[in-house]
Amino acid sequence: MRNRFQKIVLSLSMAGFVLAALAIAIFTSACGAKQYHIATVSVVSANAVAGAVQETADAFTCGSATAPPEGKCLSTEQRKAVAAKLSPAFGKIGEVAQVVKDTDPADPIPDAVKSLLDQAKELLNQALALLPASAQKRVADLTGGQ
Amino acid sequence: MTKVQVEQIVAALAINTQWAALLPAIFAAGDAGYAAFKSIVAALREHGVEADVVLLEKTIAEAAARKQHEDDILAG
Numbered sequence: 001m002r003n004r005f006q007k008i009v010l011s012l013s014m015a016g017f018v019l020a021a022l023a024i025a026i027f028t029s030a031c032g033a034k035q036y037h038i039a040t041v042s043v044v045s046a047n048a049v050a051g052a053v054q055e056t057a058d059a060f061t062c063g064s065a066t067a068p069p070e071g072k073c074l075s076t077e078q079r080k081a082v083a084a085k086l087s088p089a090f091g092k093i094g095e096v097a098q099v100v101k102d103t104d105p106a107d108p109i110p111d112a113v114k115s116l117l118d119q120a121k122e123l124l125n126q127a128l129a130l131l132p133a134s135a136q137k138r139v140a141d142l143t144g145g146q
Numbered sequence: 147m148t149k150v151q152v153e154q155i156v157a158a159l160a161i162n163t164q165w166a167a168l169l170p171a172i173f174a175a176g177d178a179g180y181a182a183f184k185s186i187v188a189a190l191r192e193h194g195v196e197a198d199v200v201l202l203e204k205t206i207a208e209a210a211a212r213k214q215h216e217d218d219i220l221a222g
Contacts, residue, residue: 037195
């Protein structure tokens with residue numbers, strides 16, 4: 001059920017839309033354990049999307065076996081610029097996962113969860129914008145987007 | 147009910163769509179059957195939260211490792 005829900009959510013579109021949908025889902029759903037579960041799925045999905053962006057950036061970095069030809073791959077400086085966005089994004093995702101984990105399943109999900117997911121979404125969108133178009137398409141393929 | 151038993155029930159529900167056929171037998175057992183049914187539902191609910199916590203812990207560890215990878219690139 002979890003995998004099915006995650007697949008549906010991830011199929012919506014690109015990473016930014018996915019995370020926006022996840023944030024909305026948390027606050028329009030039922031309370032208690034169900035909300036806790038939805039928050040968990042949201043955080044796990046956000047991590048999966050961010051992981052897809054990271055793996056794509058690595059695959060497109062000049063010098064790697066899977067990198068496209070010179071001129072279409074990411075230079076060291078370009079990869080560092082992506083890292084400057086992805087590092088804090090993973091920090092936010094780890095933080096939000098900890099907040100959800102520390103929440104009593106019977107209690108409402110704290111507002112910090114939506115705020116942290118919004119921040120992670122913004123950082124991921126910025127990281128995506130730094131990737132070549134072909135890399136953005138790869139991320140879309142990995143996350144089920146078009 | 148042990149965690150292993152709960153896991154077996156969850157696995158059975160996932161792979162056997164005919165699980166509902168068990169319900170008449172549960173209700174046929176009267177109050178005892180109803181009590182058993184309630185305990186199964188409660189255990190499944192508890193197991194669900196446990197599963198969420200396991201997923202969250204895995205995500206926390208993975209996000210930290212992925213963040214470290216990005217920090218290494220920044221430092222490199």
